[in-house]
Amino acid sequence: QVQLQESGPGLVKPSETLSLTCAVSGYSISSGYYWGWIRQPPGKGLEWIGSIYHSGSTYYNPSLKSRVTISVDTSKNQFSLKLSSVTAADTAVYYCARRGGNGDFDYWGQGTLVTVSS
């Protein structure tokens, strides 16, 4: 059973960098698939942030591309998100997920709330 678990600070100050890690169990990232980050502001819909392959190849949401970096650590079977210059608009529940062969997201983490506030 594939499982994903997000971790990282729940509170980030404006203008600083949000950093989250997604630990994967039950499947080796090196075996394939893209792995992604999706966020959901309180009371709003889902927004794809970006995805990464085990080789390091990435796709980013064009609207966030200038502030986003996604990286992968196959030795630890985890991948990470960095979002720079955050504002209150970046307050959201952040999910990590596996992107399946059809482009769908078939396994999700439970999500972690990140609040941007001073």
Added chain:
Amino acid sequence: SSELTQDPAVSVALGQTVRITCQGDSLRSYYASWYQQKPGQAPVLVIYGKNNRPSGIPDRFSGSSSGNTASLTITGAQAEDEADYYCNSRDSSGNAVFGGGTQLTVL
């Protein structure tokens, strides 16, 4: 455009059939996938590809597509189907995109 448009809210009587739609130019080329999200929970994939259900998803959930519109149909809606539903697809660059979501109420 890679945007996906959904009706904000839909309601259905218990046991009846409901169709939730998703519109977007990318759907002419790529299939939509559908997710169910209940309050406080992560989204769950319910339909992917042409019309495939992951293990554990009831067969009352089905998907279809025509032109620029993808549909999720729930045949015989149950009280536990009350949730938000999101469609998802991709654009020609491989970027993922989500619809705005549809809140389903089961009356």
